[in-house]
Amino acid sequence: MLTKRLLIDKPLLIIIGLLVVVGFFVFSSASLGLLARNTSLFESVKTNQLVLGLGCGIILLAITANIPYKLFKRYSLFFYILSAIALALVFVPHIGVAHGGAKRWVDVGPITFQPSEIYKYAFVMYLATWISNVKGKITSFKYGLIPFGIIIAISGAFILLQPDTATFGVIAIAGTAMYLVGGAKWRDIFIMGGIGVLVIGLLALTRPYIR
Numbered sequence: 001m002l003t004k005r006l007l008i009d010k011p012l013l014i015i016i017g018l019l020v021v022v023g024f025f026v027f028s029s030a031s032l033g034l035l036a037r038n039t040s041l042f043e044s045v046k047t048n049q050l051v052l053g054l055g056c057g058i059i060l061l062a063i064t065a066n067i068p069y070k071l072f073k074r075y076s077l078f079f080y081i082l083s084a085i086a087l088a089l090v091f092v093p094h095i096g097v098a099h100g101g102a103k104r105w106v107d108v109g110p111i112t113f114q115p116s117e118i119y120k121y122a123f124v125m126y127l128a129t130w131i132s133n134v135k136g137k138i139t140s141f142k143y144g145l146i147p148f149g150i151i152i153a154i155s156g157a158f159i160l161l162q163p164d165t166a167t168f169g170v171i172a173i174a175g176t177a178m179y180l181v182g183g184a185k186w187r188d189i190f191i192m193g194g195i196g197v198l199v200i201g202l203l204a205l206t207r208p209y210i211r
Contacts, residue, residue, distance in 0.1 A: 008065075020057065024049055076122075076129040083122035086115035087158040104162045116159055116167045123155060123171055124178070131182035138183045145188045148179050152192070156199070165203060165210060172196060 027049055089106045090096035097105035097112060104114050130147070137143035152175055159168040180189055204210045 020054060024053070072125050073129045073132065076125040080122045080126035083115065083119040084154070084158065087119055090115060090162060102162055102164065104164055116162070116164055119155070119158070120167070120171060120174075123151075124174065127151060127175055127178055131178060134182075136183070138179075139185050139188075141188075144184060145191065148175070148184075148188075149192065149195075151175070160203070163207065165207070 028046055086106060090103050095106055095108070096103050097107045099105065104116060105112050106115055130151070131138060134143055134147070152172055155171050155175075156168055159171070176189065176192055179192075180186075200210070
């Protein structure tokens, strides 16, 4: 009988650990400007990053490690739809919150959150489920490239209108990597890449900060 310890994906755990460590130092270096102005504030930022970031991350790891992956697969579409609805709420008056020229937050009573952060996880879960279900058909144009393109287009429609180009970039790159690992043809990857370059070019014409 296999123990839970043997079921741990060690390479993935190591990668996550490295990302957390590197992320902490990158975040700290980005906050060095606070050190010159307010030392206590800089220390507070580091403490919050450790306690809220690393501490909450370990708690989430402990929780999710005991949830069967098939449960994620079963409810991935439901979770995806809910997260998409939450994304749409940013455009609803008196619910969506604008800041710095972007409308990316939802205000629900005492809680304000950014739906795109939840959507990232829902997107990965749903895309993984889709890839698992389509299996060998992913190499076909009808069952592979077109559905994948629709999923990416839906994500772009919600996120680029906020606008949040960086988040969409993360989702598009992660999705394309999953699509490739799932068995997609390089031809389809190049097609999606070409479309991506075209979209970035069009966005750069209307959004100077992208240039």
